[in-house]
Amino acid sequence: MQNSLIPLLISLFLLPQPLSSVQAGVDSPVTSKSSGSYFSGNYISLFASLLGKNEKEIQAKIEKAFNQLFHGKNGTERVYYPVEPDMAYVMDILNNDVRSEGMSYGMMIAVQLDRKSEFDRIWKWAKTYMQHHTGIRKNYFAWHCTTAGAKLDQNAASDGEEWFVTALFFAAARWGNGEGIFNYKEEAQTILRTMIHKESEAGNDGTITNMFHKKEHQVVFVPSIEAAGFTDPSYHLPHFYELWGRWARSDNDFWCKAAATSRQFLKKAVHPATGLAPDYANFDGSPVDPWKGGHSDFRFDAWRVAMNVAVDHSWFGKDPWAVTQSNRLLSFFFSQGIGTYGNNFTLEGKRLSIDHSPGLVAMNAVACLAATHEKRKEFLEELWNAPVPSGPARYYDGLLYMMALLQVSGNFRIYHPNGVLVPACPDGSQ
Numbered sequence: 284m285q286n287s288l289i290p291l292l293i294s295l296f297l298l299p300q301p302l303s304s305v306q307a308g309v310d311s312p313v314t315s316k317s318s319g320s321y322f323s324g325n326y327i328s329l330f331a332s333l334l335g336k337n338e339k340e341i342q343a344k345i346e347k348a349f350n351q352l353f354h355g356k357n358g359t360e361r362v363y364y365p366v367e368p369d370m371a372y373v374m375d376i377l378n379n380d381v382r383s384e385g386m387s388y389g390m391m392i393a394v395q396l397d398r399k400s401e402f403d404r405i406w407k408w409a410k411t412y413m414q415h416h417t418g419i420r421k422n423y424f425a426w427h428c429t430t431a432g433a434k435l436d437q438n439a440a441s442d443g444e445e446w447f448v449t450a451l452f453f454a455a456a457r458w459g460n461g462e463g464i465f466n467y468k469e470e471a472q473t474i475l476r477t478m479i480h481k482e483s484e485a486g487n488d489g490t491i492t493n494m495f496h497k498k499e500h501q502v503v504f505v506p507s508i509e510a511a512g513f514t515d516p517s518y519h520l521p522h523f524y525e526l527w528g529r530w531a532r533s534d535n536d537f538w539c540k541a542a543a544t545s546r547q548f549l550k551k552a553v554h555p556a557t558g559l560a561p562d563y564a565n566f567d568g569s570p571v572d573p574w575k576g577g578h579s580d581f582r583f584d585a586w587r588v589a590m591n592v593a594v595d596h597s598w599f600g601k602d603p604w605a606v607t608q609s610n611r612l613l614s615f616f617f618s619q620g621i622g623t624y625g626n627n628f629t630l631e632g633k634r635l636s637i638d639h640s641p642g643l644v645a646m647n648a649v650a651c652l653a654a655t656h657e658k659r660k661e662f663l664e665e666l667w668n669a670p671v672p673s674g675p676a677r678y679y680d681g682l683l684y685m686m687a688l689l690q691v692s693g694n695f696r697i698y699h700p701n702g703v704l705v706p707a708c709p710d711g712s713q
Contacts, residue, residue, distance in 0.1 A: 313653070319600035321525070321704070326693035327597070329651055333660050334667060341692050344667070348688055349396060351671045352681045353389075360671075362678050363389060363401065364430070370411065371404035372430060375678045380435060383413060383424045383443025388682045390450040395689050395696065399458050402450075403465065408432075409447070410464050419491045421484070422477040423506065438510075441494045441502050442518045448474050449523045452530055456698035468700050472532050479534055481506060499566045500537065500544040513571050516552045516560040517587040519545040522595035526697065529705040539708035546602055549592060554630040558612035560588040561630060570630065580635060581628045583679065586643045589650040590683075594690060596653040598697060609654035616647055617658050621665060641672050642680035645687035652691065663691065 313319050320326050330336040353363040362385070365371045373385040386409045393402035412432035413424040424447070426440035451471035460466045478494035481487065492511040495502055502518045503511040521542040528539035551568025553560045561570035562578035562585050570579035578584075589612055596605035615632060616624050626643050627635040648666035651659040666687055672680035689695040 313596055313600040319596075320598045321697055322706075326696055327652070328693035329659075329663055329691045330667065331692075333651075333663055336667070345396070345688050345692065345694065348671045348681075348685050349392070349398075351673070352677070352685055353398075353401060355673075360673050360677070362681055363405075365404060366408060369404060370408040371401065372408045373405060373678075373682075374430060375427075376675050377678065378427075379430070380427045381408075381413070381430055382427045383409070383440055383447070384426075385678060385682060386413065387443045387446030387450060388686065391446055391453075392682070392685050392689070394450050394453045394457060394698070395694060397457060399454075402454060406451075407464065410470075419484075419487050422473055423481070423491075423494075426505075438505050438507050439494070440505060442515070444474055444478060444494060445502065445518065445520055445523055447471075448478075449520075449526065452526065452700045453698040455700040456702070471700075475527060475531050476533065478506075479537060495537075495541060496566065497537075500541045501548060501566050502541075502545075504563060510573075513563055513565050513573065514548075515562065515584055516549060516564050517562075517584045517591065519549055519588075520591055520595075521545040521549075521601075522591075522598045525595075525599055525708065528708040530700060535709040542708070546595070546604075549588065549608075550604060553588070553608060553612075554632075556611075557615045557628070557630065557632045558608055559615065559628055559630050559632065560585045577627075577635075579630075581630060582635075583626070583642075586626070586640075586646045586683070589646045590686070590690065593650050593652040593654075594695065597690075605653040606655055609650040609652075610656045612650055613647065613654050613656040613658060613662060617656075617661070621658070621661050640676075640680055641669050642683040644669055645680075645684045649687050649690045666691065 328341065330341050351360045353361060355361040362373050362376065363371055364374055372381045373389040375382050375385060386405055389405045390402050393405065409424060412428055415421050415423055415425065420437060420439070423439040424443050425434040425437055426443060427435045429435060448471045451467040455468035460468050464470060479497065481491055481493050490508050492503065492506045492508060494506045496511065501514050504513055504515050505511065524538045524542035524545065528535050528542060531538055548568055552564045559581040561580060562582045563571050565571050572579040589609070592605050592608055623639055625634040625636045626638045626640040629635065644665050648662050651662055669684065672684055686695065
């Protein structure tokens with residue numbers, strides 16, 4: 284970025300909010316780095332531009348989904364459960380437990396919708412019951428607990444921490460920092476530092492690893508010696524790492540490098556014909572299935588790769604490959620039947636399940652943020668017409684559905700905790 288542009292850009296971001304512009308009339312939202320939402324402040328509403336929905340209709344749909352998933356009927360609708368007087372958990376209904384994934388997603392949804400009460404309740408429950416406060420896992424979060432708060436597995440799942448950190452940074456920007464655990468920015472910085480310095484902490488016995496592999500610059504599946512030698516493509520969030528490279532108190536070059544590395548990794552991980560990614564992969568992108576559970580195939584984790592590629596492109600516009608990939612993926616699913624495609628496949632495209640899941644429908648709609656595919660409208664209509672997920676599978680389907688509504692409507696935005704836009708990562712990349 285030229286130096287002459289820096290003062291102008293900084294002046295545009297003096298307030299800890301994004302520019303509130305939502306553009307409706309643009310079919311190809313990102314055509315260059317400078318048009319990415321991070322730099323332009325513009326967030327595209329595909330519901331408006333491609334489906335012709337007005338703002339009142341869009342906001343009504345978002346509110347209906349949020350109210351049902353967070354405040355609906357206990358047995359069939361909600362996933363958010365208050366614990367009086369001031370905590371709440373997000374429940375995986377099928378497994379009758381609480382997962383760091385869902386808690387961090389719940390926090391991100393709450394901060395995007397300016398719902399501070401729900402955010403703070405979820406965060407306090409996670410801090411109280413999920414986070415390790417002493418020992419070799421200090422500052423990591425147990426990946427799942429009982430609804431009473433007992434840790435079912437001491438290990439962390441890396442995606443939970445990634446979403447916690449970014450949601451906390453956004454909360455600091457939207458609401459300011461409070462005291463103790465509600466000093467959101469300090470909490471984010473602490474987790475962020477732990478993620479790449481755990482191995483050097485005093486008392487580490489060598490069994491707990493960093494959450495990011497220092498040599499590979501990639502997120503690991505689980506930060507333990509048994510599962511830190513490979514990764515999960517859906518955990519690769521280059522758009523988050525770009526922000527951390529600007530906002531972290533230290534290790535900024537590492538995070539910028541991680542963003543660039545993840546973009547290259549995803550190119551290797553997806554199948555060149557179908558665009559499908561595996562659940563788990565080696566650091567070179569090749570599929571891996573260490574416990575023989577079918578995770579070298581496109582299964583439930585891998586649904587989210589479409590979202591990560593498209594949101595990264597929407598925010599930063601770094602690489603036109605994101606357009607090619609999103610078009611390739613939509614072509615595959617359209618060939619499978621827009622309203623009937625299954626939810627699990629081999630990477631080559633052999634169907635492994637006949638279930639047509641709203642969570643995957645949601646992620647494919649988000650791919651339209653980067654795609655130029657002629658059938659984009661059909662994928663967006665599938666999301667728009669889908670009911671809010673309910674029943675036993677509403678946890679995963681519902682949270683992905685909720686995030687997709689925000690993302691394709693221009694309501695999934697960057698909030699700057701420092702109050703200004705930092706034009707480039709310290710390594711000089713934009």
